[in-house]
Amino acid sequence: MTTTTLRFENLHRRFGRLAVLKGVSGAVEPGGMLLVTGANGSGKSTLLRCLSGLLAPDAGTIEYREKGTGLDTAERRLRVGVVAPDLAFYGELTVAENLDFFSRLRRVSAARGFAILDRLGLPTDRLAGALSSGMRQRLRWGWALLHSPLLLLLDEPFQNFDAPGERTARELLAEHLAEGGLAVVANPATLEFDHAAQRLDLGG
Amino acid sequence: MKKLLAWLLWLWMSLVILGAFLYAPLAKGFIGESSRILFFHVPMAWVSFVGFIAAAVWSARYLFFGRDPRHDRAAAVAIELGLVFGVLATVTGALWARIMWGAYWNWDPRQTSLLVSLLFYAAYLALRAAVDDRETRGRLSAAYALLGLVVTPFLYWVVPRITYSLHPDPVVNAQGKVEMEARMQHVLYASGIGFAALFFWIHNLQCRVQALLDRKSAL
Amino acid sequence: MRHSASTWVAEAAAVFMKEWRCEFRTRYSLNTLALFAFTTLVVVSFSLGPLGVSLSKGTALLPVLLWITLLFSVAAGLPRAFVQEEETQTAMALRLAATPSALFCGKLLYGLTLVFALEALVTPVYVAMTSLAIASPGLLVVVLAAGGYGLAVGSTLVAAIIAQARTKGTLFSVLAFPVLLPLLVLAVELTRVAASGTAPDVALPQLLLYDAVVTVAGLMLFPVVWNP
Numbered sequence: 001m002t003t004t005t006l007r008f009e010n011l012h013r014r015f016g017r018l019a020v021l022k023g024v025s026g027a028v029e030p031g032g033m034l035l036v037t038g039a040n041g042s043g044k045s046t047l048l049r050c051l052s053g054l055l056a057p058d059a060g061t062i063e064y065r066e067k068g069t070g071l072d073t074a075e076r077r078l079r080v081g082v083v084a085p086d087l088a089f090y091g092e093l094t095v096a097e098n099l100d101f102f103s104r105l106r107r108v109s110a111a112r113g114f115a116i117l118d119r120l121g122l123p124t125d126r127l128a129g130a131l132s133s134g135m136r137q138r139l140r141w142g143w144a145l146l147h148s149p150l151l152l153l154l155d156e157p158f159q160n161f162d163a164p165g166e167r168t169a170r171e172l173l174a175e176h177l178a179e180g181g182l183a184v185v186a187n188p189a190t191l192e193f194d195h196a197a198q199r200l201d202l203g204g
Numbered sequence: 205m206k207k208l209l210a211w212l213l214w215l216w217m218s219l220v221i222l223g224a225f226l227y228a229p230l231a232k233g234f235i236g237e238s239s240r241i242l243f244f245h246v247p248m249a250w251v252s253f254v255g256f257i258a259a260a261v262w263s264a265r266y267l268f269f270g271r272d273p274r275h276d277r278a279a280a281v282a283i284e285l286g287l288v289f290g291v292l293a294t295v296t297g298a299l300w301a302r303i304m305w306g307a308y309w310n311w312d313p314r315q316t317s318l319l320v321s322l323l324f325y326a327a328y329l330a331l332r333a334a335v336d337d338r339e340t341r342g343r344l345s346a347a348y349a350l351l352g353l354v355v356t357p358f359l360y361w362v363v364p365r366i367t368y369s370l371h372p373d374p375v376v377n378a379q380g381k382v383e384m385e386a387r388m389q390h391v392l393y394a395s396g397i398g399f400a401a402l403f404f405w406i407h408n409l410q411c412r413v414q415a416l417l418d419r420k421s422a423l
Numbered sequence: 424m425r426h427s428a429s430t431w432v433a434e435a436a437a438v439f440m441k442e443w444r445c446e447f448r449t450r451y452s453l454n455t456l457a458l459f460a461f462t463t464l465v466v467v468s469f470s471l472g473p474l475g476v477s478l479s480k481g482t483a484l485l486p487v488l489l490w491i492t493l494l495f496s497v498a499a500g501l502p503r504a505f506v507q508e509e510e511t512q513t514a515m516a517l518r519l520a521a522t523p524s525a526l527f528c529g530k531l532l533y534g535l536t537l538v539f540a541l542e543a544l545v546t547p548v549y550v551a552m553t554s555l556a557i558a559s560p561g562l563l564v565v566v567l568a569a570g571g572y573g574l575a576v577g578s579t580l581v582a583a584i585i586a587q588a589r590t591k592g593t594l595f596s597v598l599a600f601p602v603l604l605p606l607l608v609l610a611v612e613l614t615r616v617a618a619s620g621t622a623p624d625v626a627l628p629q630l631l632l633y634d635a636v637v638t639v640a641g642l643m644l645f646p647v648v649w650n651p
Contacts, residue, residue: 015337017422054518056271056339056651074650082519088512090441092448104437105520107430143516267647324601331598334588339651344584347644351580351602354640358605358633 002068003030004150006051006182011060013046020046021057026200028151028182033173033193036186038202044186047202048084048153051184053077066150078106081149083140083157091129095139098128099146106147113146120168133160141169145176152176152183159187213405217398223391231388238303241296243391247399249293249318255286255403256321259328260353263346274411276342277418279349280332281410285403287325294318317359324352431525438521438529442504443536452537456500460545463492468552485555486614489546490607493574496541501578502595504530505586514586523646527579531641534575542567558620565627566617570610573634577602580641583648606633 006028013021020043028034036044049055051062053073064076071079089098095117103110117124120138131139137160144152152173158166170193177183185197224243231239262279266272297315298308309315331348335341446452467488508514517526546567550557557563581599585591609630616623 014422052519054515054651058339074646077519077650078522080519082515084515086512087515089516090445090513091511092445093441097444101437101441102516102520105434105517105522105525107434320601320604327598327601330594331584331588334585334590334594336589340587343647343651344587347648348584348598350644351637351640354636355602355605355633358609358629358636361629 004066004180004182005029005064006151006184007063008051009061009063011047011050011057011062013043013050013055013057021050021060023060024200024202025060026198028184028198030180030182031177033177033183033185033197034200035193035197036184036200036202042202044202045084045155048082048155048184048186052080052082052153064151076151079147079149079151081144081147081152082154083137083144083152084155085159087140087143089128089136089139089143091127094125094127095122095131096124098139099124099142102143103146108147110146112148113142116145116172117142119172120165134162134165137161138165141172145172150181152181152185154183154185156187157185210405213398213401216394217402220391220395220398223394228388228391229385231385235303238300241300242388243395245293245296245300246392247396248289248296250396251399251403252286252290252293252318252321254400255282255289255407256325256353256356258282258407259286260349263349266342267346267350271339271342273338273342273418274415276346277414278407278411279346280329281407281414283325283328283349285407285410287322287329289399289403290318290322290325294322320359321356324356328352431522434522434525435528435532438526439532442530442533446533452500452503453540455503456496456537456541457544459496459499460492460541463495464545464548464552467492467549471553482555482618483615485549485553486611486618489549489614490570490611492545492549493538493542493571494603494607496545497538497574497578498596498599500537500541501534501575502582502585502591504534504579505582506591509586518650523649524642526649527583527641527645530583531576531579534579535572538571538575539568542571555618557618559617562623563614563617566610566613566630569627569630569634570606570613573606573610573630573637574603576634576637576641577606580637580645580648583645587648602637606630609633 008027009025011021011024012019020041024043024047026034036047038044046055050057053076056073062073062076064071066079090101093101096114099110099113099117103113114124117138120141122135122138122142126135128136128139137158141157144154154173157173158169161169173183173185220243224240228240228243230237231242259279259282262275262282266275266279269275294315297318301310301312301315302308328345328348332341332345335344471485508517546563549555578599581595581602585594585598588594609626612626613623613630616626
């Protein structure tokens with residue numbers, strides 16, 4: 001099978017005394033989107049951080065296969081596209097310099113990133129430290145899609161967006177799914193999506 | 205079974221202490237009875253070092269072979285005990301130095317090397333205290349322990365070569381011959397075995413206590 | 424997999440360039456290092472001048488003071504390379520994009536250039552201010568290079584460790600000192616040798632061995648320190 005799939009089983013994570021993930025499982029198929037819902041503090045961001053490889057779960061497994069090949073955590077971490085509220089960039093560098101730096105790290109051309117930012121309407125000569133919160137969110141999307149990831153992990157993806165920004169971002173997400181990509185989305189401002197999405201409710 | 209071994213250890217150490225004062229002769233060149241401190245000071249320094257090696261081994265197992273929290277716990281306890289034994293070795297060494305050389309501290313390279321090792325242990329424990337998340341704490345302290353392991357040989361082999369040493373000649377010299385009277389050797393090695401057994405016994409107890417404490421703090 | 428040697432180098436180079444680009448726009452580390460170094464230099468020259476330390480005591484003392492100046496300046500300025508990534512939260516993006524070994528080398532290279540710049544600045548001034556006679560300038564350059572490298576590589580690894588802990592300022596010194604002590608002892612010894620012109624015995628190979636060992640340890644331990 002040469003498809004891309006994500007499967008996670010029985011994930012546990014605690015912080016000190018607080019058990020945040022208590023045996024969470026789920027799966028995403030090509031073109032599929034998993035919508036993670038739950039009250040504040042129910043573990044949505046923690047789950048996404050485990051899936052992106054930024055946090056190691058105390059127990060449980062995460063299995064990610066990209067085009068048939070299984071990737072370990074280190075490989076998965078470099079392959080995913082992440083949008084999150086605490087994702088930050090270098091304030092002393094311009095948007096263009098930030099994109100250029102990360103495209104060198106990812107060993108891809110920066111063209112796609114610039115194209116996305118152009119679509120979202122973000123001027124690239126401004127210092128990243130001088131961006132408004134809405135513009136920062138656009139930069140996050142450009143950064144996330146820079147290397148054409150097959151798995152998107154989106155935590156509060158439309159936060160701080162104005163209406164046009166949100167519309168474009170939803171288009172980008174829809175295009176990503178239409179091309180067979182996977183997405184796990186948490187904390188969306190509104191829970192409506194054009195396409196059907198599986199739900200995972202973490203309760204709380 | 206455990207109780208039997210504990211009693212055996214008590215008996216062994218009692219014999220060592222008796223042997224140190226009654227069985228072993230006095231070493232030449234030392235003032236009065238002071239050479240008897242050898243049977244306690246030297247094994248404690250050995251055991252402190254053994255503790256460090258054990259901690260490094262457990263740290264490596266934690267980092268590269270499965271991230272088992274028990275290995276992390278074992279490493280931390282080994283460092284704590286290594287610190288305790290190391291402090292005792294330093295203190296007994298300082299007492300001996302006072303008798304033999306007139307001052308508690310002489311910047312003798314061996315004294316200094318032991319002290320710097322203790323700085324490593326204390327730094328390791330300070331690092332653990334400064335990290336709240338269990339997974340991060342295990343990872344960072346294990347890495348630091350391994351860094352300490354690769355650097356320590358330089359401390360022990362480099363520093364003594366640079367300055368004149370007040371320390372008595374190494375007991376085992378270049379030819380591999382042991383230059384100590386037979387009875388002193390008996391007591392010294394018996395003491396070494398006793399202290400090592402003591403270390404691992406306390407280590408085992410403390411790991412079990414710590415495991416219970418960890419379980420309690422997670423409830 | 425995405426690895427190939429030439430692009431790994433390009434990654435490390437990108438990290439190095441990014442560090443310097445950010446540094447030139449704020450000058451924070453350069454200023455800190457320079458300020459620290461000059462303050463220490465002034466204090467040293469005061470203690471040897473107006474307070475009058477004899478020349479013979481001076482030659483024994485001066486190499487030590489030079490390396491202490493370098494050590495404290497490095498401790499003041501180098502950890503920022505990793506601490507700042509955590510504090511400004513750019514570490515997240517870096518974790519998701521950079522190959523750990525390339526990141527380590529890029530940061531190390533940056534630290535190295537900082538240390539060498541510091542040494543180039545401090546050493547001539549120090550030698551002039553203290554009228555220290557150097558019998559083998561060639562050996563001195565080698566010691567500064569090898570010793571400076573050791574300072575950089577040890578500090579970079581320890582900085583990566585403490586960046587994820589609390590109380591980063593004091594913790595860096597506490598963790599770095601035992602690690603760097605053998606290096607300092609060897610470097611001071613060799614500086615004395617360079618000043619007095621005697622023959623260096625095993626100290627120089629030992630210093631180079633230290634550098635090699637800590638480099639290998641850094642390459643092996645950094646990925647584990649950096650990522651969960």
